[in-house]
Amino acid sequence: MKQYSASSVRQLSAVVDSMAGTVSAGRLRQLQMVVGMFDRAVGRDEMPARSSRTAQQLFTWAALRPFWELAVDGQLRHWEKDVGKPLPEWSQRIVRDCLKILAREVLPAGKTVKLPSIANPEPKPTVGGRSLDALYRGMVDLAGRGPLERDGTALSYEDRARTLAIVAVMLDAAPRSGELAAQTLADLAPGETAVAVRRQQQKAAPNRVEEIAALAEVGPETVRAVLGGWVERMSEESRQRVLAAVAELAPLPEVEWYPLREGSQVTVRRWLEVRRGLVESLPLEGAKTALWVSLVPSKAGPPGVPLSAQGLRQGYARGIVALNWVMAGSHGWEPLPTTMEQIRRSVTAVPLENPPYEG
Incomplete structure (x- = not known):
């Protein structure tokens, strides 16, 4: 168990330990993360000296204000290599939620605390229709080309095939990364003419x-x-x-089917050929049903194991970097963002009224 030098942080850590079993395991980890952030904040010049005395002193505005500024600026990150990277908006919300929970546990009943506010961020710009058209044309054109390189980093045939197939499905069905990760071979219609997406109800x-x-x-x-x-x-x-x-709200359909354009069908078939070679030697039948699988050995296992949502996002970003490089200078091309969400919000995907087949 980590030993904290400041009495206030030790008290706060004990409070979090006492909450085990009363909050989810995920929330408990988040609360422990915030304790660690306080540990890295207390003693800095920006923090008041009394913030080291008791846990209650951590929740005065004199302490919370500099703590929040340091946290948002990325100065309280756990890993040294990440220090200085600004905290993303979703992480700020987690920290703020944890501060609210901890304040209720630490402060006397009825005592309120001023919590930091989070600005309502403007959505990241989407991609215009012109760029989406260019992306689609480039996707089809690239399907038969050799390996791509950018700054000495090669994009193999296998990686290119997967990236192009992911882009194709995103353009035609606009799934989230988690919805992509959940797809199986059964989510492709015969002839790859359509793709199914199981919408995540909690994010609807x-x-x-x-x-x-x-x-x-x-x-x-x-x-x-x-x-x-x-x-x-x-x-x-x-x-x-x-x-x-x-x-x-009425729930969304459990499964929505979207037609795949001809070029999309080509790229998906190319990926299926690559995928078949990757999963043939896997011992687990369950892994053989996933549509999106890994290309190289990883912590998750050998090549051919199902990709997580994070793995899909990383593979997509790598592929789009290469796509932007090869398309640079082409008429009408604008560099595309490397986040899947910005592409997804640029697409208006219309599901089929009826499934392509009864399965």
């Missing part, structure tokens, strides 16, 4: 803002604020109305 609400706003009789911005956790921006009545509307 942010994509149905207008529908929720109409049900709750509030503005879309109020809905976004509630879904984003910015509860200080609206009344409790508005928040409850939005939450009630979310609960009333």
Whole structure:
């Protein structure tokens, strides 16, 4: 067990330890992460000297304000190599949630605490239709070319085949990385004419803002604020109305099928050929059903094991870097973002009214 030098951090750590079994394992790890951040903050010039005395002193605004600034700037990261990398917005929300939980445990009953606010970030720009068309043309053109290189980093035939197939499915069906990771061979129609996406119900609400706003009789911005956790921006009545509307939403179809364009069908078939060679020697039948699999040995196992959502995002980013390089200078081409989410939000995918076949 880690020993902390400051009395305040030791007390806070004991509080977190006492919460084991009352919160989920994931939340407990997040709370322990915040304890570690406090440990790296206390004693710095920015923090008040009294913040080292008791856990309650950590939750005064005099301590929380510099702590938050240091955290957002990436100065309290665990790994030295990451120090200085700004904390992404989703990580800021986790830290703020943990601060709220810890304050309730540490401070006397009825005592309130001022928590840091998180600005409502502007969505990252999407990709225009012109660039999407260029991406689609480039995807098809690249299907038969040799290995790509950028700054001495080679993109193998196998890696290229997988990247192009991922891009094809994203352009035609707009799945999230987790939805891609869940796909199996059964999610391809005969002839690769269509692809199925199992939508993640728990993430559906942010994509149905207008529908929720109409049900709750509030503005879309109020809905976004509630879904984003910015509860200080609206009344409790508005928040409850939005939450009630979310609960009333009819669930999305469990599976939606999307047609694949001819070029997409070509790239998916090329990937299936590569994939077949990767999974043939695997001993586990379950691994052989995944649509997206690894190309090289990793912590997850040998080549051919199912890719996680993180692995898909990393492979996609690597492939898009190469695609931007090879397309540089082409008429009408604009460099594309290396995050899947920006591409996904640029696509308006329309599902088939009826499944391509009854399976």
